[in-house]
Amino acid sequence: MPNLENDKEKKKTSYYERSLDSPVLMKFLKNKEEKSTVSKKNLLLKWKAYKRIIGYSYRYANNDLNENKWREVYGILIGSIEDDKEVIKDAVPMVVGDRAGVKYESQQYVDMAQIDASTYERAIRDKKNDFIIGWWHTHPGFGFFLSPIDCLTQLGYQIPNPNALALVFDHTKKKGKSLGIAAINLRNPEIGVRSAYDLLELNYELDVKEMIKRSERIIEKTKKIFDKVEEHLNYCRDIIGKKALQKLHNNFGLISGFKYDFAKFNNRENLYIWENESNGDREENIPEFRKMIESQLEDYKAKLLKLRQQEEIEQFEKQKEKFRKKILKQLEEPQEFLNTILEDFKEQLKIIFPYFDFLDTNERKTLEFIDQSIHQYHDILDSLKSRALFNLNKQ
Numbered sequence: 001m002p003n004l005e006n007d008k009e010k011k012k013t014s015y016y017e018r019s020l021d022s023p024v025l026m027k028f029l030k031n032k033e034e035k036s037t038v039s040k041k042n043l044l045l046k047w048k049a050y051k052r053i054i055g056y057s058y059r060y061a062n063n064d065l066n067e068n069k070w071r072e073v074y075g076i077l078i079g080s081i082e083d084d085k086e087v088i089k090d091a092v093p094m095v096v097g098d099r100a101g102v103k104y105e106s107q108q109y110v111d112m113a114q115i116d117a118s119t120y121e122r123a124i125r126d127k128k129n130d131f132i133i134g135w136w137h138t139h140p141g142f143g144f145f146l147s148p149i150d151c152l153t154q155l156g157y158q159i160p161n162p163n164a165l166a167l168v169f170d171h172t173k174k175k176g177k178s179l180g181i182a183a184i185n186l187r188n189p190e191i192g193v194r195s196a197y198d199l200l201e202l203n204y205e206l207d208v209k210e211m212i213k214r215s216e217r218i219i220e221k222t223k224k225i226f227d228k229v230e231e232h233l234n235y236c237r238d239i240i241g242k243k244a245l246q247k248l249h250n251n252f253g254l255i256s257g258f259k260y261d262f263a264k265f266n267n268r269e270n271l272y273i274w275e276n277e278s279n280g281d282r283e284e285n286i287p288e289f290r291k292m293i294e295s296q297l298e299d300y301k302a303k304l305l306k307l308r309q310q311e312e313i314e315q316f317e318k319q320k321e322k323f324r325k326k327i328l329k330q331l332e333e334p335q336e337f338l339n340t341i342l343e344d345f346k347e348q349l350k351i352i353f354p355y356f357d358f359l360d361t362n363e364r365k366t367l368e369f370i371d372q373s374i375h376q377y378h379d380i381l382d383s384l385k386s387r388a389l390f391n392l393n394k395q
Contacts, residue, residue, distance in 0.1 A: 042083075042084055042085035042086060042203070043085075043086050043088075043165075043183060043200055043201065043202055043203060044085050044086070044087045044088065044203050044204070044205060045088045045167075045181075045183075045202050045203070045204050045205065046087065046088060046089050046090070046205045047204075047205050047206050047211065047214065048089065048090055048357075049077065049078075049079075049088045049089060049090050049091040050091070050179065050181065050204075050211065050215070051214070051215070051218055051357065052075070052090065052091045052092070052093060052357045052358065053075070053091045053136055053167070053169050053181065054169070054171075054174075054215050054218055054219060054222075055218055055222050055355070055357060055358035056073055056075065056093040056358045056359075056360065057073055057138045057140075057169055057171060058171065058219050058222050058223060059073075059096075059222065059226055059358065060072075060073055060096055060138075060140075061073075061138060061140035061141075061171055062171060062219070062223060063171070063172075064223060067141065070140040070141065071096050071097060071140075072096070072097045072137060072138050072139065072140065073093060073094075073095070073096045073097065073137065073138050073360070074094050074095050074096075074097065074135065074136070074137045075091050075092050075093045075094045075135065075136050075137070075360075076091075076092050076094060076132055076134070076135050076136070077090070077091055077092075077132065077133050077134040077135060077136055077165060077167065078090040078091075078092065078130055078131070078132060078133065079130065079131070079133035079134075080129045080130045080131065080133075081129065082129075086133065086163060086165075088133065088134075088165070088167070089130065091136050091167070093358065093359065093360040093361070094360055094361050095360055095361060095362075096360060132157075133161070133163070133164060133165060134157050134158075134161075134164040134165035134166055134167070134185075135153065135154075135157055135165075135166055135167075136166065136167035136168070136169065137150070137166075137167075137168060137169075138168070138169045138170065138171075139168055139169075139170045140170060140171060140172065141170065141172050142170060143170055143173065144168050144170065144173070144182035144184065144199065145168070145184075145197075146166060146168075146184055146186075146197050148193055150166065151186065151192075151193040151195065151197070152193055153166075154166050154184075154185065154186055154189075154197075155186065155189055155192065155193065158185055158186055158189045159189055162189070163185070164185065165183050165184070165185055165200070166183070166184045166185060167181055167182070167183055167184075168181065168182050168184060169181045174215075177208055177209075177212075179204070179208065179211055179212065179215070181202070182199055182200075182202070183199070183200040183201075183202050184197050184198065184199055184200065185197060185198060185200060222355070222358065225355070226355065226358075228351065229351060229352055229355050232348045232351045232352050233352060233359075233363055233366070233367075235348055236345065236348050236352075236366060236367060236370060237366050239344075240341060240344060240345055240348070240370055241366065241369065241370050244340075244341045244344070245341065245370065245373055245374075247337075248334065248337050248338065248341065248377070249287065251289070251334075251337075252289045252333065252334035252337065253287025253288065253289045253290060254287060254289065254290045254334070254377055254380040254381065254384075255287070255373065255376055255377055255380065256285040256286050256287070256290075257285050258287070258373070289334075290380070293327065293330065293331070293384055296323075296326075296327060296330075297327065297384070297387050297388065300319075300323040300327075300390065301390060301392070303319065303323075304316060304319060304320055304323070304390055304392060305392060307319060308392065320390050323388070323390060324388050324389060324390060327384070327385075327388035328385060328388055331381060331384060331385060331388075334377075334381065335381055338374065338377055338378060338381065341374060342374055342378075345370055345371070345374065349367070352367070
């Protein structure tokens with residue numbers, strides 16, 4: 001008879017943890033560990049990048065958390081080549097996984113492409129040569145190595161860029177003079193996941209003692225406050241995004257194609273879906289409230305043009321003021337509603353913003369969606385108010 005308790009216990013562990021019992025995989029990892037540690041000339045880790053790694057990592061794995069609740073996290077590295085130095089400037093948090101592995105969803109590939117594009121645009125604007133130089137992830141309690149899945153991920157970075165890096169952080173190794181982080185790349189990427197890998201010597205922007213001192217402040221601050229920060233993030237998601245913005249759209253819809261899908265939030269995927277005004281401004285997508293205002297504006301404009309053509313100037317000015325007041329009166333309530341949402345959002349951001357560097361893709365996109373929606377709604381309101389002036393010489 002099968003042992004249901006044992007089966008149940010197995011389901012609680014991750015695929016990677018169970019796979020460690022495999023003799024084949026253990027042999028693979030053992031062979032991987034028979035590697036040489038080599039120096040990489042002028043590999044420099046900036047404080048900002050390390051700060052973001054520890055700030056995001058400690059949210060999900062630290063010594064105050066029960067070990068079975070530890071979770072791995074994943075991010076990408078932004079850097080540049082400066083005077084023959086490979087400089088790791090930033091480490092952008094992307095996604096949180098389970099106890100021993102991160103499932104990289106298709107949406108993260110889209111996000112990474114967007115980050116790559118924005119990094120390129122900023123590099124051109126600021127005359128810098130920043131680009132994605134690799135990735136980082138955590139191995140809470142497991143140490144510094146690349147699993148077979150990690151090797152596969154590393155190949156995606158290292159085949160197009162032989163110098164691409166993987167940074168691995170393990171908070172249990174952060175003690176004494178160790179910062180708990182290692183740089184790794186594949187020795188022979190051309191042979192695929194069978195390649196051995198090398199640990200690379202890391203240099204730091206600051207003295208190690210200073211890095212440790214600063215990191216301890218970040219860790220303590222993060223552990224103390226982040227429960228509160230997450231409450232405010234959840235408030236933004238559930239109250240401002242899911243309820244307030246949706247109610248504004250339902251009652252006074254102005255944005256074409258507005259859609260905010262929270263159905264899969266607990267799986268941390270498909271959190272945000274929206275269409276740009278330029279892409280969604282088709283007749284069938286325009287909300288009823290906006291259709292009504294647009295229709296009135298066109299109707300009033302036609303009437304005013306007719307009065308002007310008939311040179312009925314006094315009637316023209318009288319009707320123009322009447323129409324203006326009527327449109328503005330209809331826009332008062334949505335404007336007040338929007339102002340309330342904006343003020344509420346600002347209050348939440350006062351708590352969240354100091355920790356923005358430690359938010360992942362979905363959390364940043366949640367705030368970005370709310371911010372964009374508020375500004376887009378505001379811009380459309382302003383446009384309608386401007387049209388309500390009926391300055392026909394400019395229309």
